[in-house]
Structure formats: structure tokens, C-alpha cells
Amino acid sequence: MDLTPYVDHLRHELAVAANAGGDEARALAERLTAPLESAARLTLLNALSAASEEITRELAPGSVDVRLRGLDPEFVVTAPPAPEAPATGAPDMAPPMAPLAPPSPADADEGGTARINFRLPAHLKARVEDAAGQEGLSVNAWLVRAVSLALEPGGGPTRPAAPSTRQGQSFRGWVR
Template sequence: MDLTQYVDQLRQELAVAAAAGGDEARALAERLTAPLESAARLTLLNALSAAADEITADLAPGSVDVRLRGIDPEFVVTPPPAAETFDAKAEYEALMAAQVPPPPPAAPDAADDGGTARINLRLPAHVKARVEEAASRDGLSVNAWLVRAVSGAVDGSDARSGPKSGRRDGWSPGNNFTGWVR
């Protein structure tokens, strides 16, 4: 950003103000404008830095910096980082969930005609967070987990256990073990 035009405008305004004081004031203003140029540039830089600080406060975690290139300031804008960050715990849980087969989906009711209905459900934030954790733990979407939970509550069965597999060896979706054996 070239500050010369702003410094020149300040010099012209000072000359106009000094002209009202006569020839002696005009001559004094002309002698003072050269030393005042650096002070004017410094004042403008301070104003630009303050403006950059205000913008940075609104842009956080991004930022705006003022840097000098010679005698001219330059703005450097750093955008906020991408929302996607590495979460080791989430990666580990995703890996573990991939190793355990998800429970089979609930069998449709005999009376189910295949149609769906939409409802709005309002949950307190802490309950919503627990539902999301439970759905993630069971390898289901929140909607599928809620459908299974409501079906289990209406039918009187344990919604968390999911449908029974009917296997003779006792295996069911909730009885998985992983690890090493010697």
C-alpha cells in the first residue's frame, strides 16, 4: 500500500491552513513538511496496525498483519485453519469399529408397510451428545439408532442388544472380543 498520496494530501492541507496565516506562516509550513513526512507515515502505520488488530479479533483464529516492505506497508491475511484436524482418539475408535462387524439392522415389523414418517424430536444437548456416542459405538447413524431404540421401547425389548442372532454358540452382536491370544 503506497502511503505517498496520503502524506501528500496532508502536506497540501497544511499548506492551505498556513496560507491563511500569511507569507511567513506559509514559509514555516513548507520548512516543516519535510521533517513531518516521517512522523505522518509512522502515524498512518500505527492506524493501519490498530485496524489490522481489530480485524484479527473478528477473524480469529485467522489474522491480518501489517508488514513493511521498504517504506510501504503490506497486509498479510492468514485465513483460519481448516476445520478438519487430526483426532487420534476418533481415528482409533473408527479403526476399532471397522474391525467389529456392525450389528445387523433391526428386522422390519410384520405390520410395517415400508413407508416412513417424519417427526421433529427436541433433545437436551447433553442427551443428544449421549445419543450420538451410543450410535457411533453401535456403528449406526443417529437416525437408525433412534429407530432401534424407539422400536425396542415400544416392543418392550432391550433396544441396545439389537435383534437376536439365534446362533447356538451364544454369539450375538454385543459379544465381540478383539486382541491377541497365546
């Protein structure tokens, strides 16, 4: 998406406003035009990012990402995976699993989005990227869905099972 027409329009509006103030205001507007261009581009990118996050919430498990290429953003749309049609003539095949439900709309309406820094070990980040790619999701959409599912009642990990008091039997791990 080329942001130049929008930045040029803003530059034109600044010049029109400066004309009303006389020669000094016009000279000041000309000096401010160059520094304001980068600020205007950054503001437009922030607006586009916020819009893509809003669209992603509505498309879940699909997603829309904004990527910067040079000076201009581009949109990457990941459609939700299409449900597979059951195979006919194969009675021993299990029916396809239903896709995971997106976060409930009630959760999305509780407020705007928030940005956090999330640090993962490199090997875990690679696994998250692979899992998101296999499901046709962006990493962000995959993480939002994973967190939403983990916070659902009964959806997150529980405490490890207590050691058995019976001799010869012990269980370890997480129970879902």
C-alpha cells in the first residue's frame, strides 16, 4: 500500500492552513513538512496495525498482518483453514476434527488490544512458528488463540497430580 498520496494530502492541507497565516506561517509550514512526513507515516502505520488487529479478531482463526517493505506497508491475509470434506469409501478413517473455536466475542469486547513483549527460548519460538504455520495462522493469532483456550474454564493446565500413596504406581505430568 503506497502511503505517499496520504502524506502528500496532509502536506497540502498544512500548506492551505499556513496560507491563512501569511508569509511567516507559510515559511514555517515549509520547514515543518519534511520532519512531519516521517511522523505522518508512522501514525498511519500505527492506525493500519490497529485496524489489522481488529480485523484479525473478527477473522479468527484467520488473520491479517501488516508488514513493512521499504517505506510502505503491505497486508498479508491468512484465511481460516477450510473444513475438510469427509472422505467417502473409507470406513476405517476417523472423521476430521472440528477446528478450534476462536476466542469468544465477549472477551474481545472487554477493551482494546494491548501490546506486550514476550520472550521465548529460540527452540520454543521455532516450534510456535511451525505450529502456527501448520494451522495457517500468524504467530500472533496462534498465540492469542492459545492464551484464550488456556484461560477457558477447564482449558488450561492444572496442577501436577499428587504422587500416589499406593505402592508401585506413580503418575507425573500435567492433566488437562
